[in-house]
Amino acid sequence: MLEKKMKMANLDAVTVKDGFWKNYMELVRCRMIPYEWEALNDRVEGAEPSYGMANFREAAAGGGTFRGRVFQDSDVYKWLEAVAYSLMWHPDAQMEATADEAIEIIAAAQQPDGYLDTYYILTGIEKRFTNVMDNHELYILGHMTEAAVAYYRATGKRKLLDTAIRYVDCADRNFGREEGKLRGYPGHEVAEMALVELYGVTGEERHLKLAQYFIDERGQKPLFFAEERERFHNEYKWKESYFQDQYYQAGKPVRDQERAEGHAVRAVYLYSGMAEVAAMTEDQELFAACERLWKSIVEKQMYLTGAIGSSEYGEAFTFDYDLPNDTLYAETCASIGLVFFARRMFEITRDGQYTDIMERCLYNSIISGMSLDGQKFFYVNPLEVQPEASRKDFYKRHVDVQRQKWFACACCPPNIARLLASLGGYMFEQSEDTVFVNLFAAAELRTGVGGHLSTLHLETEYPWDEDIRIRIENEQPTEFTVAVRIPAWCENWTASVNGSRCQETPEKGYLYLQRTWRTGDTIGIHLEMPVRCMAANPRVRDDVGKMAVMRGPLVYCLEEADNGDQLQELYLSEDAAFTLKREPEFLGGTVTIATEGWRLSENEWDEHTLYRTYRKPVYKKQTLKFIPYYAWANRSEGEMSVWVRVKQ
Known part of the structure; x- marks a missing residue:
């Protein structure tokens, strides 16, 4: 039996007290949500403009200029979802009024047949559903639906829910196997799991069936995306890539997919939807595919921090054990999506392997995506950084060494907010x-x-x-x-x-x-929480001869501010002894780890010698100080490394 017989605890039934996660949840409620509203309204000085609310206002007014990315609407919906979760455990009349204001503007932009995507409303609605592969209409539908369900559950208000249902019904009239419909499915997945959430509120079979259709139709021959490209002369960005249509997880039917491939965020969003549909429909074959894809990620394509997506090209999975530390992508949203997938798999199986990964991501690769004050963000979460390389190496240009106020493509900040605002439901299920x-x-x-x-x-x-x-x-x-x-x-x-x-x-x-x-x-x-020295499978080329430090669920790292530059010269002893220090005023309050290590001496070299005959290296002792990985880049700009060489 796959039917889920447990559910997340209601957020109004959970009160998180003082401590680690309370600090983060209050950061979201008091700082991130207000800050992101300002960002969505383009009122943060020095930040990339969002145009999120501006586009809705233009569309509601009946016309204007669209600005930003084609998926810009989704940032507003994720913000609304975060607001909804926050209201569940901390009612706030002013925050609710602001959300209601946004919802009124959104609803006013909706077209008579239910369609709602400001990009096509403002640039030519006759072109809608002509590039489902790349232009994110169904992705926006998904995030809108998730926000609508959450806001209805938080407030009982139906305005956004009814608006979302009308757009879902519009999609249902346009997509499917029936004559006259498009045999399409989302280019960027998320609608699949959102539609199951909607079904949980409405009980309407058509909502579940649309989710099931999107999953079952994906990758079928003739391939919809190929036909769409040919018919509308759409650009095929991945034609010369190794993954081609598997970039969208659409190169083959989902039940035939053996390993995680393509864009990492799209992949885990799809797998989350697959798990939901498998549970709802008792589809053992679909669930078996979920299990295979889970193993593909966590056994061969996941970083120690829980990050996924090792390539900047395509923001994608590459091949087994390809886990470079300094050129990776490791998008914050991908780790959040892995948490979504993990929770759904746990609810079906009651197996702690899934909640273990959920914990790993939450403490490491997710909260590393935001600064300790909640107002700056990483898109990419590297395990090794050298600032000069990020500035001067073309292939590392995507690796920021300082968090940014906002992004033109700003999916990550509101995604963090909605996850952390709903954290009480991940803590307890029943x-x-x-x-x-x-x-x-x-x-x-x-x-x-x-x-x-x-x-x-x-x-x-x-x-x-x-x-x-x-x-x-x-x-x-x-x-x-x-x-x-x-x-x-x-x-x-x-x-x-x-x-x-x-x-x-x-x-x-x-x-x-x-x-x-x-x-x-x-x-x-x-x-018991001893310091553990971790090793990687020797097939992970970048980590051979290195160790990483963990304590409990936390991955630790070295930062230049504590250890000096040229971190590649530092070594851990095989039998290192560690000292723990509780530092309540340091980096928001933390436990740091110290050990006596080694630095490869540069005294044997002069600046004019690039190579020489090998001779036994000379080391000098140095105390190494490790901080939690999530807290790096909250001080001065500098080098950082998770994996450290081992001196035998």
Whole structure:
């Protein structure tokens, strides 16, 4: 059975208290959402203009000039989705009024038949659906639908939901296998999972069937994208590429795809939709494809940080074990999409391998995409940086060494905001009789699992501290199960209930504690968090002879500000001993790691000698200081490296 029998906790039932994720959620609510509204209205001095709201205003007024990228509408929708999630756990009348203002403008731009894409409304609506491959109409539909569902759930207001339904119905009239319809599907996926979300609200079979159609039709022969290119003389940017139509994951039917290929964000958005449809329709073959594609990513194409998409060309997957550290792309949105995929796979399987990857991405490759003040952003998340190379090497020009205020293509900032604003639902999921604790934070969950109201109080300073305490409070004794994730990175752990050691053993990474719980009952979890030196498969050419440092879920890195320049000269000892230091005022409050390492001496060389006969290298001792990877580039511009050479 593939049917999902669990769901995310309602965000209004989760209160995240002081601690790591509370800081980030408040950053989103208090800084990012207001800042992004200013950016969407082109009011951030020195930032790339968005034109997001300007295009909607022009379209609502009946005409004007479109500016920005063809998919610019989607940034506004992701912002609205972040607002919706924030309102669920922190009502804010002013924020809601601002969102309502935006929704009124959006709805006013909608065409009589439901179509709503400002690019074609302003540049020639007669050309709509003539370049579905590249011009993102169905991608915009997807983000609009996700925002509409979230805002309806947050406020009960139907304005945006009804607007989205009209656009979905417009797409349904235009796409499908019936005579007179286009046999097309999204060039940039996201509508697939959005339509399943809409089905969850409307119960309309046509919404689920449209999602199923988009997935089943993809890659079928004759290939729709090829026919569309020929009919409308559209540019084929990837004609000479190695991936061609697999850039869009459309080179073959999805059930025949064996490995993750093409544009990384599109891929994981598609796989998320495939998992949703597989669960809804009990499609075992489709789910088997999801499992294959998951393994292709995490076993052979994922960085230590959880980043994916190793090539700037096409923002794409390349080939197995091709994971360069300094020329990679590793778009923030791709890691967010991997989290979407992971959550859906977990909800089907209850397997901790998926929530482990979810945690890895959240603590590393996602929050690295924003500055600690929430107002500057990375699009690309490298594992090694040399500033001069980013300025002067054409093939590293995409690797920023400082976060930017905004981007002309600004998908990442609002994507971060909507994910972090909805984080409470990733922390806890629940079925009829079980609460799943996926992520650890100081938080409260109010739940009716077991038929009576209970509150789970989580107390922890994770990821800095090794202990998690879960205290139960309920109106009467209630039987249910608390399933606590035991991370795969943790080799030694203990669990207790009311001080007595638990005898249960984990199943697929979760410790299932079934009890009749009473007020005052307490679960204690201790996760040993030693510093771990990580190695990569030797087929990963860039990491041979190197180690990376992790503690708990966090990947660490060296930065020039702490260790000097020429980081390639630094070495870790094979038997390195590490010292931890809690630094509450440093980089937003963190634990740093230090060890005695080595620096390759330059004294044996003079500036006029480029090569010479090999002789045994000379090293000098140097203390190496590691900081969490997510916190790099929040001080002065400088070098950074995750992987460090090993001195034997």
